Amino acid sequence: MVRRFAWALGALILTIALAGCQSTANGVALQVTPDNPQIFRVGGDVYTSADFSSRLQLEIGAGVENLLAQGQTREEIQQLVEQQNIRGGIFDRMVQDALLLQYARSHGIGVDPAAVDSAVLAQGGPADGGAALRLGQAQSQLALEVLARNTRADMFHARVIQLASEADADAVLADLQAGNDFTDLATARSQDPVSAAKGGDLGWLPKGDSPAELDSAGFSLALNTPAKLQVGSVWQVVEVLERQAGPTAAEKRPFDSFAQLQSSQGGQQFYQETFLPWYDQLRQDAETSGDLVIAQGFDPNSVPIPFPEQ
Incomplete structure (x- = not known):
């Protein structure tokens, strides 16, 4: 067959x-x-x-x-x-x-x-x-x-603020811990204009479609907990909002x-x-x-x- x-x-x-x-x-x-x-x-x-x-x-x-x-x-x-x-x-x-x-x-x-x-x-x-x-x-x-x-796949839903340096990422994390809104910070400070226009929202990402560092973080970071991440030569503050993954098709996301x-x-x-x-x-x-x-x-x-x- x-x-x-x-x-x-x-x-x-x-x-x-x-x-x-x-x-x-x-x-x-x-x-x-x-x-x-x-x-x-x-x-x-x-x-x-x-x-x-x-x-x-x-x-x-x-x-x-x-x-x-x-x-x-x-x-x-x-x-x-x-x-x-x-x-x-x-x-x-x-x-x-x-x-x-x-x-x-x-x-x-x-x-x-x-x-x-x-x-x-x-x-x-x-x-x-x-x-x-x-x-x-x-x-x-x-x-x-x-x-x-x-058709289903392991997926995660994340938002991100892309930055030029680790120091900038630390500053954003500090602002988030102080109560600032993630969407507002992404719109104002992210260096990725595409995601910035959406308040940093990347939508649902199938496994394997993102850079390796982000893909790994998407399935390992604690939910709703912003963290800094180095992806190649840039730094990101990433927050994983949701994920749907598992060994069976029913656990994956369509x-x-x-x-x-x-x-x-x-x-x-x-x-x-x-x-x-x-x-x-x-x-x-x-x-x-x-x-x-x-x-x-x-x-x-x-x-x-x-x-x-x-």
Whole structure:
């Protein structure tokens, strides 16, 4: 079983090998026939062989054309697609996306229309977005948000005042002990303009995303107790406000958004350790309850590769 996680062109490509291709709901199985081209169902949403053909075109249509333009034959491309089980991987992603979209609906997770507009324009879509393209982008963003919110990591929430010398750090600590407000001191005296504008607040930081000294302090300092810390050539007064960490996924903190997960240095590891097990359980529960039904006898490799018409 191969599972791959990659950040490419700002999008997450997931390949999850799902075991089994048959399931029933309420004792009734889907069956692929010329008169009934349904290939799987999630809840009340039914997906057909035409939907799968469209997904193939979307994901590999341009790539197939490029390979042909480079001189590869149709037979060579066919062999490549079969060796890498590309159609099986795309079908698995269709099932995954459908399950994540259902999860988003049931948990009130929405999308930002402005972000959808931006994504459509970035792909060279029409100014009005185009209904199909906008729908695809909205569904993709929903799936990524669900992915982020079910990927977890050890995190700490801290605020910091960055200073030029140890003497300056001692002076700030003295002012804090005298009752001065941390936010006011950070705004007025921190040499880091980004955190200073937020009163020193760094937000929630996943493990491994900060300089080693700060990262270690984030998981070891007493909470709500300012301390001085040397980070490289600068000094900081750091206060750890909260932390969520532990050996189990439940003890870790979920990411707030896909953007936060995407920017995390340990994003791939966190995804593998926490999201994949969560998704496996989601799919297993859906199959057991009959919420996910995959048509008996459907073989993704039976669907033609989207070669351009000759």
